[in-house]
Amino acid sequence: MIDSDTSIGTVRKQVLADFPMLQEIRKRRPLYVKGLIDMVRDVAEYNKRYVYPVALELDRRMEKDHEYEAWDLVEAGCPNRFLSLIIPKLVGGVGGLAVMFSLVMEEMCSACPGVANIFGAHALGVVPLLVGGAVGHWETVLREITESEMMGKPVIMALAITEPSAGTDAEEPHYLKEARLSMNARRVEGGFVLNGRKCFISNGSIAKYIWVTSATDREHPAESWTGFLVDKNMDGFSVARVEEKMGQRVCPAAELAFEDCFVPDENVISFEGDGMQPGTLLTLAASRAPVGAIATGIARGAYEWFLRWAEQRRNGRRPMDEQRVQMALADMRTRIQLARWAYMNASLAFDNSIGKVMNGILLKSMQLIPSFVRTSWPYLKLFNSHLGKQVVNTLVNVYTSDEQVTRAMAFASLAKAVGGDTAMYVSSLALEHMGSEPSEEKLWVEKAFRDAKLTQIYEGTNQLNRLTLYMSDIGKDLTLELHKILEPDYAGRGVV
Amino acid sequence: MQLTRDTLLDEECRMLTQTVSEFREQVLTEKARDLDEEASSGVVEEVFKHSAALGLTGALSCEASGGQGMDSFAFCLALEEVAQGSAGLAAVLLSHNAALMLLEKAGAPVEASMLEGDGRAALAWPASFEGGTVRADYVPGGTGASLLVAVDEKADVYSASGDAAAVEEITRPMGWRAARPAGITFDLGAPVGSVGAEGLKQLECRILSGLSAIALGISRHAFGAARAYAEERWQGCDYIINHQQMRLMLGGMLVGIESGEAALKQLAWCVDEGNGTTGAHRALKVFACDDAIQAALDGVQIHGGYGYMRDYGMEVLMRDAKACQVYPRTPAEEMLDLLE
Numbered sequence: 001m002i003d004s005d006t007s008i009g010t011v012r013k014q015v016l017a018d019f020p021m022l023q024e025i026r027k028r029r030p031l032y033v034k035g036l037i038d039m040v041r042d043v044a045e046y047n048k049r050y051v052y053p054v055a056l057e058l059d060r061r062m063e064k065d066h067e068y069e070a071w072d073l074v075e076a077g078c079p080n081r082f083l084s085l086i087i088p089k090l091v092g093g094v095g096g097l098a099v100m101f102s103l104v105m106e107e108m109c110s111a112c113p114g115v116a117n118i119f120g121a122h123a124l125g126v127v128p129l130l131v132g133g134a135v136g137h138w139e140t141v142l143r144e145i146t147e148s149e150m151m152g153k154p155v156i157m158a159l160a161i162t163e164p165s166a167g168t169d170a171e172e173p174h175y176l177k178e179a180r181l182s183m184n185a186r187r188v189e190g191g192f193v194l195n196g197r198k199c200f201i202s203n204g205s206i207a208k209y210i211w212v213t214s215a216t217d218r219e220h221p222a223e224s225w226t227g228f229l230v231d232k233n234m235d236g237f238s239v240a241r242v243e244e245k246m247g248q249r250v251c252p253a254a255e256l257a258f259e260d261c262f263v264p265d266e267n268v269i270s271f272e273g274d275g276m277q278p279g280t281l282l283t284l285a286a287s288r289a290p291v292g293a294i295a296t297g298i299a300r301g302a303y304e305w306f307l308r309w310a311e312q313r314r315n316g317r318r319p320m321d322e323q324r325v326q327m328a329l330a331d332m333r334t335r336i337q338l339a340r341w342a343y344m345n346a347s348l349a350f351d352n353s354i355g356k357v358m359n360g361i362l363l364k365s366m367q368l369i370p371s372f373v374r375t376s377w378p379y380l381k382l383f384n385s386h387l388g389k390q391v392v393n394t395l396v397n398v399y400t401s402d403e404q405v406t407r408a409m410a411f412a413s414l415a416k417a418v419g420g421d422t423a424m425y426v427s428s429l430a431l432e433h434m435g436s437e438p439s440e441e442k443l444w445v446e447k448a449f450r451d452a453k454l455t456q457i458y459e460g461t462n463q464l465n466r467l468t469l470y471m472s473d474i475g476k477d478l479t480l481e482l483h484k485i486l487e488p489d490y491a492g493r494g495v496v
Numbered sequence: 497m498q499l500t501r502d503t504l505l506d507e508e509c510r511m512l513t514q515t516v517s518e519f520r521e522q523v524l525t526e527k528a529r530d531l532d533e534e535a536s537s538g539v540v541e542e543v544f545k546h547s548a549a550l551g552l553t554g555a556l557s558c559e560a561s562g563g564q565g566m567d568s569f570a571f572c573l574a575l576e577e578v579a580q581g582s583a584g585l586a587a588v589l590l591s592h593n594a595a596l597m598l599l600e601k602a603g604a605p606v607e608a609s610m611l612e613g614d615g616r617a618a619l620a621w622p623a624s625f626e627g628g629t630v631r632a633d634y635v636p637g638g639t640g641a642s643l644l645v646a647v648d649e650k651a652d653v654y655s656a657s658g659d660a661a662a663v664e665e666i667t668r669p670m671g672w673r674a675a676r677p678a679g680i681t682f683d684l685g686a687p688v689g690s691v692g693a694e695g696l697k698q699l700e701c702r703i704l705s706g707l708s709a710i711a712l713g714i715s716r717h718a719f720g721a722a723r724a725y726a727e728e729r730w731q732g733c734d735y736i737i738n739h740q741q742m743r744l745m746l747g748g749m750l751v752g753i754e755s756g757e758a759a760l761k762q763l764a765w766c767v768d769e770g771n772g773t774t775g776a777h778r779a780l781k782v783f784a785c786d787d788a789i790q791a792a793l794d795g796v797q798i799h800g801g802y803g804y805m806r807d808y809g810m811e812v813l814m815r816d817a818k819a820c821q822v823y824p825r826t827p828a829e830e831m832l833d834l835l836e
């Protein structure tokens with residue numbers, strides 16, 4: 001809350017009380033857990049200093065002026081390294097994974113999910129470079145992000161999957177086969193030419209780099225789905241419009257236009273044809289647990305403001321003295337705690353599968369190579385080449401399994417759906433009790449109610465997430481197929 | 497959408513719904529965004545005047561004094577149609593008509609200009625009476641009203657001109673923005689008359705059934721738009737209307753709408769027969785509002801990302817449904833009193 005105690009002792013107590021699993025992990029890895037707690041404290045202070053004082057006003061302002069860009073808030077986050085949270089230490093990042101990112105998202109969203117989503121969508125754009133093993137781009141793009149952040153000049157990323165006629169379809173391999181796509185990537189000498197539109201892209205209008213998916217063969221979209229790294233300065237790229245939204249307004253959502261936009265071969269992330277399986281699926285497996293945390297944070301914010309409202313005396317009585325309000329609070333607390341454990345569980349599942357590779361063997365082996373070599377032209381060329389990518393993918397396959405990452409994906413969908421439903425439930429229930437009398441607390445809960453709805457829609461609707469959970473965990477007809485990248489007839493057809 | 501209820505409407509009601517639905521399609525749909533975002537620009541007054549031409553500003557006042565003398569059911573039908581275009585405007589009309597009805601029942605004169613929509617009344621209800629003043633924290637249509645009306649527990653009716661009242665507009669309310677709700681305080685003069693306990697009960701029944709009608713209007717809007725969208729949107733290897741998750745949501749909306757309509761018809765008929773009971777009206781209001789919220793949430797959900805964008809006119813339903821749910825009291829407050 002705006003006036004809560006953000007001292008490290010209090011934050012530590014709170015985090016450990018909320019997450020008994022972290023108490024256990026702390027026994028074995030005290031420094032790791034300390035790092036997490038320190039980061040949560042940093043966010044709490046950032047909220048207090050920069051977000052709470054402006055969040056309501058900014059939301060109001062951006063209803064009228066939806067193209068306003070809140071760079072001051074992003075810049076204010078630079079000292080805390082919010083843009084580098086999940087970027088490997090090797091290239092100057094914080095080296096956090098899903099657990100850290102989720103904790104940060106919950107804390108930030110308890111104040112304002114619009115602000116948090118700028119950092120969230122940015123991380124979403126970073127993920128494909130990490131899980132796609134685009135090691136060459138780590139030294140260029142990711143290093144640029146971390147270094148610019150240190151200088152207080154944020155460089156932002158975005159991720160563009162959704163197309164005007166394909167939202168759910170662009171996130172699910174079975175559906176993609178019959179999707180009505182607008183984007184197309186045509187092979188030309190030295191790269192691809194992109195044409196078409198992407199819509200609702202968070203950070204789309206403020207990002208410098210965007211991971212964009214497209215079919216390279218319209219007849220076989222699922223098999224030819226490919227991830228491209230697009231620089232906003234590339235010819236043929238433009239921002240077509242910035243959307244006017246019900247909530248989470250501080251983070252702009254934009255429609256992006258590609259008109260004969262040339263993207264060179266080295267900007268194909270991983271291989272041509274693995275943009276969906278595993279590219280998109282792996283990215284969503286990494287990001288859906290943090291979205292569950294975003295939603296949990298919104299629910300928590302609504303709960304905290306409701307609690308404050310309930311404690312105040314009105315017409316001689318405190319709402320909190322009434323059983324109906326006590327039960328509502330208990331119900332909210334229950335659901336928030338369950339959503340919290342769901343996202344933490346999913347984040348741990350991710351960090352212990354793919355994350356293990358990212359922060360473990362892959363980085364350790366790269367650290368052996370001196371920095372001047374890693375930034376040299378032949379090194380970048382090697383790691384952006386077929387061979388380099390194949391090496392990374394081999395490592396991934398050695399240190400984790402399809403089964404492990406599929407489970408992480410299923411848990412992530414579970415956490416996302418539980419979180420979104422919790423945010424909607426809690427904010428709605430709070431308003432239901434607060435009535436029509438205006439109050440400052442109610443303004444915050446109303447904002448949470450508008451913000452919450454998005455968490456049931458983006459990152460795959462809650463319907464799709466339930467289907468993903470069913471398909472991957474119950475029906476067993478969706479597996480995250482990491483090993484396939486290594487099959488010669490599957491990967492790299494266009495890029496070799 | 498043809499509801500079971502519609503097949504039972506008499507000629508007069510059918511004509512009424514048709515006229516109001518044309519008003520909605522030709523005027524309100526186009527102005528919907530302004531009514532939500534630019535309520536202070538004069539657009540509310542403009543559409544209010546327009547509704548006067550349809551007789552909606554003197555709906556509950558008797559014909560002898562220049563009103564339409566609509567029965568409770570017809571009025572609900574009209575409100576429901578209006579609410580499908582703008583729930584905020586429907587709340588303004590409810591507040592205005594209830595205020596004028598109260599004055600008329602108390603035997604106080606009602607100016608013709610009010611019935612013709614040249615001035616606007618608002619009902620300060622529920623209100624607290626203390627030390628010679630009346631205070632209502634949330635009055636739909638309160639901002640810009642030229643006449644304010646209140647009634648106390650003893651059924652004494654008071655009025656004051658808008659100029660004489662302290663009006664605090666609620667800035668940027670989440671829902672019912674066209675209603676420009678306000679906190680209102682005015683000094684009590686002598687009562688203009690009394691409506692008696694029966695009149696008080698009638699008033700409450702009319703307001704609650706009017707609110708249920710507004711809630712049903714929101715649900716119908718959500719259903720109509722979502723169904724049309726689902727029929728055209730291709731996703732998951734099919735039109736989404738063919739996916740069971742979507743059909744269940746749409747079916748759920750229909751369950752609420754059909755049962756709400758049936759109950760509303762019956763309760764409105766009871767009021768018109770002089771047998772209205774506030775308990776049943778409270779129950780329906782809680783039900784219809786719960787349903788409107790679910791319908792609005794599902795309506796947005798069926799539209800996917802488009803539902804979250806303001807241009808699609810779906811998100812406003814969520815906000816309006818929430819405003820309707822807590823006025824005049826919260827669902828818990830209504831339900832706790834149901835046993836009394």
Ligand SMILES: Cc1cc2nc3c(=O)[nH]c(=O)nc-3n(C[C@H](O)[C@H](O)[C@H](O)COP(=O)(O)OP(=O)(O)OC[C@H]3O[C@@H](n4cnc5c(N)ncnc54)[C@H](O)[C@@H]3O)c2cc1C
Pocket residue numbers: 121158159160161162164165166167168169171199200201202203245253454457458459460461462463464729731732733736739740741742797798799800801802804
């Ligand atoms: C503010 C905002 C920010 C966003 N940010 C990003 C971003 O940064 N990057 C990005 O790529 N995308 C982004 N999105 C897009 C988001 O991921 C999509 O909106 C989402 O995936 C849903 O797609 P859609 O909107 O096309 O809905 P649709 O896929 O058209 O879905 C419509 C409805 O049909 C249902 N449905 C679809 N298929 C099935 C099925 N098989 N069975 C049952 N029901 C089904 C859905 O659940 C939904 O209720 C954002 C969206 C919003 C609103």
